[in-house]
Amino acid sequence: MPEPEAVIRALFADVLGVSDVGPGTHLLEAGGDLAAATRLAGRIRAELGVALPLREFLKEPTPEGVAARFGVPRRSSGPVAPPLPAADAAIHAEITDRLRRITPTFSADSTAEPVLLTGATGFVGAFVLAHLLARGRTVTALVRGGEPRRGELVRHLENLGLWQDGYAARLTVVDGDLAAPALGLDRATHDELAGTIGRIIHCAAWVNHVLPYPLLAAANAHSAASILELAVTRRRKPVTYVSTRGVLTPENYPPEAEIAAGPVVALPPEADGYGRSKAVAEAYFARAAELGAAVTVVRIPGVFGDRDRHQIQPGDAWWSWTKATVLTGRYPSSYDLPGNELTQAVPADVIAHVIVDLARPSGEPGCRFVNAVPNRVCSTRDFVAGLREAGLAVEPMDDREWHLAVGRLDVDDVWVAAVAGQVATQPGIDLPQRLPRFSADDDPAVSRAVDAAAISTPQDLAGYVRTLAGS
Ligand SMILES: NC(=O)c1ccc[n+]([C@@H]2O[C@H](COP(=O)([O-])OP(=O)(O)OC[C@H]3O[C@@H](n4cnc5c(N)ncnc54)[C@H](OP(=O)(O)O)[C@@H]3O)[C@@H](O)[C@H]2O)c1
Numbered sequence: 096m097p098e099p100e101a102v103i104r105a106l107f108a109d110v111l112g113v114s115d116v117g118p119g120t121h122l123l124e125a126g127g128d129l130a131a132a133t134r135l136a137g138r139i140r141a142e143l144g145v146a147l148p149l150r151e152f153l154k155e156p157t158p159e160g161v162a163a164r165f166g167v168p169r170r171s172s173g174p175v176a177p178p179l180p181a182a183d184a185a186i187h188a189e190i191t192d193r194l195r196r197i198t199p200t201f202s203a204d205s206t207a208e209p210v211l212l213t214g215a216t217g218f219v220g221a222f223v224l225a226h227l228l229a230r231g232r233t234v235t236a237l238v239r240g241g242e243p244r245r246g247e248l249v250r251h252l253e254n255l256g257l258w259q260d261g262y263a264a265r266l267t268v269v270d271g272d273l274a275a276p277a278l279g280l281d282r283a284t285h286d287e288l289a290g291t292i293g294r295i296i297h298c299a300a301w302v303n304h305v306l307p308y309p310l311l312a313a314a315n316a317h318s319a320a321s322i323l324e325l326a327v328t329r330r331r332k333p334v335t336y337v338s339t340r341g342v343l344t345p346e347n348y349p350p351e352a353e354i355a356a357g358p359v360v361a362l363p364p365e366a367d368g369y370g371r372s373k374a375v376a377e378a379y380f381a382r383a384a385e386l387g388a389a390v391t392v393v394r395i396p397g398v399f400g401d402r403d404r405h406q407i408q409p410g411d412a413w414w415s416w417t418k419a420t421v422l423t424g425r426y427p428s429s430y431d432l433p434g435n436e437l438t439q440a441v442p443a444d445v446i447a448h449v450i451v452d453l454a455r456p457s458g459e460p461g462c463r464f465v466n467a468v469p470n471r472v473c474s475t476r477d478f479v480a481g482l483r484e485a486g487l488a489v490e491p492m493d494d495r496e497w498h499l500a501v502g503r504l505d506v507d508d509v510w511v512a513a514v515a516g517q518v519a520t521q522p523g524i525d526l527p528q529r530l531p532r533f534s535a536d537d538d539p540a541v542s543r544a545v546d547a548a549a550i551s552t553p554q555d556l557a558g559y560v561r562t563l564a565g566s
Contacts, residue, residue, distance in 0.1 A: 100162040102142055107158050110135045122156040129305060132156060133506045133513045148517050150366060154307050193320040193379070209233035209265075211292045211325075211332075213273065214299030216248055218408040219337065219398050219443060223298055224266075225257035226447035233265045235292060237278060237299070241270025256404045273299055273318035278325065289328040296450060297322050298337040300373065304412050305513060308368040308375075315372035319379035326388045333389040333456035334380070340394045340439070340468045341367075342374040343531060350529040356464040356537035377464075384461040391456040393449065396468040397440035399550055405558040406443070409566050413438065415511040417563060419501040421487060422509060427498070427525065428491035430475035435527035437475045439468050445548040453541050466533045467541050469549035473556065475527075481556025485564060494525035 100118070107116045110131050122132055136152045139145070139161065147164065154160070210227055214220030215236040227234050238244050245268045252258035269288070272279030280288065301314040308316075319336070326334045344363045348354055358381045363370035383390040397413055400406025407414050420426050429435060446467065454465040473481075482489050492500070501509070502516020518524060535542040550556065 099143055100158060103139060103161050104158045106135060106138050106142065110138070116158060118159040118162075119157050123153075123306070123310065127156075129303075129510060129513060130507045149513050150305065150307075150517070153305060153310075193317065208293050209235050209267070209291070211235050211237060211288060211295045213237045213271075213295075213297050213322075214337070216244065216251055217299065217302075218406075218411070219395070219446060220298040221252055221255055221257060222398075222401075222443040222447040223296060223337075223450055225252055225255075225262075226444065226451050227296075228259075228262040228265060230451075231265075233267075235267045235269055235288065237271040237280075238268050239270070239272050239279075242268050244268065255400070255406050273301075273315075273321070274313040276321070278318065278321045285325065286329075289325060290330065292332055295322060295326055295332050295334045296337070297334060298450070300337075302369065302411070304369050306368050308365065308371045311368050311372040312375070315369070316375035316379070319376040323379060323383065323386060323388050323390075326383075326390075327386050331387060331389060331458070331460075333458050334383070334391070335450055335454065335456060336376065336380050336390060336392045337450060338377055338392050338394045339370070339373050340396050340466070340531075341370040342377060342394065343466075344370060345531075348531055350531055353532050353534055354466060355534040356466050358462075358464065381462050387460045389456045389458050389460055390462040391454050391465055392462060393454045393465045393467050395441075395446050395450075396545070397438050398443045398446050399440050399559050400562070401442045401444040402558070405562045407559055407562050407566070409563070410510070412511060413440075414563055415509050417482075417560065419504060419509045419511055419515065420482065420489060421564065422504055423492075423497065423500050424489055425492035425497055425500065426479055426482075426489050427494040429494050429525040429527065430479050431491055432527045433476070434529070435475040436472045436530045437478050437528075438473045439471075439530055440473060440550040441467075441469060441545050441548050442550065445544060449541055449544060453544060454538070465538050465541055467545050468531075468533050469545040469551075470532050470535070470542075471546050471549035471551045472530050473549075473551045477551065477553050478556060480553035482560055484553045484557035485560035487560065487564065495519045498524065 104116055107120060107122065108114060111125055111127055122135065132153060133149060136147050136149050139147055147161065210232055212220065212224055212234050215224040216238055224234060224236065236248065238248065248268065249258055269280065269284055277285055301311050303311065322334060326332045342359050342363060343354060344367060346364055347359065347361045359374050359377060362374045377392050380390045380392055449467045454467065456463065479489065498515045498519030501512050502519065504512040506512045
């Protein structure tokens, strides 16, 4: 019988569609995606009879990394992926090191245009871009691939119903990559932007709730240092960093505690790579004052489309979850329990208004935190009522059975299927959940705006569910 490592290498090669792979070949860096990872983990289980949970597998998705779990010694001595920082102290040391290399040489404050926007090709970023352009601002969008993607960007806004022809003259596209040094900008473009832009809105991120922190760190966490560097070069440009309420994990913020705005009390756990990467970025920005930078960190909740068009982002976790309910025709029976809360969500045009206008940085050095999360929540009962209001027939099913049923769906169609089967084994999944509440007095204008706009009733939800059902 072949050695486990030989079997694993053959399976990697097969899934990647190549003749052979090395012991250190990283599945995702070699062109594999989440669906490939799920297939591979399944085939390893089938061939070697050992279950490797996807999240564990993704910590080191190399033949060598997987073989080590079968007791096969490593050949190389160095780590295959960058090590996950073990504790907050390690991360702070890392941040200090990065910040030390930034030389603040700004002159006067400036509110001059244009705005540099990252993430415009994404869902939230498109609404921010449209909001800026509708207000007559000039925008430079940092996009991977640059000018050749302008047509795609315009079509993206058209598809969302957000584009107007008059916008074209005020939109410039530059080529950049968050994960690269100096945001992947060539030196001339970096210098020009440093001297001409008046504000940075940093909305881009690798939004992926399955991958581990080391894979997300360059794009999501360390890019904060490059943004700060640009923000203080030649002139001070206020920065708005779009973060997520996901940095406020239940481990660190129990639901009974009302959350005031401020830096996180602790980083999200290692298993939450995405939340951790966003929190580490926040930790960079929290030290803005040391550089003379002016930053607002805006933590946003679930973002749906606007109330007129009900656009949705089919690939995002929430809609993948909802699609799983639609495809199975079932929902977890705990959703019928009173007091069980599901989500806090706000339409994207309102979030864009918060990001651009209400949570605008003051221009003074320092970092302000804004929790733009509504206290009005959507309950699980209202979610189910919203599905029915949209004309979908759904019935309850034992929670564990439901998670297992979702885990059997096609991961290419419902990516959340990749984690559902594993969640089924976790204790407490069928207990009612309570979502966090936020202090209203930190930023009353923001709190009022997001509470007034919160998507919480069955009628609210039904419009979005109809878009999902038609997509
Ligand atoms: N949607 C929500 O409900 C929600 C909730 C809380 C927080 N947020 C935050 O809101 C922001 C936007 O989220 P979203 O849902 O709109 O995400 P999205 O639709 O996945 O868009 C992500 C954007 O980031 C860009 N990006 C990713 N990696 C990049 C890189 N290495 N270099 C340059 N650009 C890169 C993408 O560009 P490409 O087109 O090149 O891929 C895309 O424009 C994120 O910071 C996220 O953490 C979103």
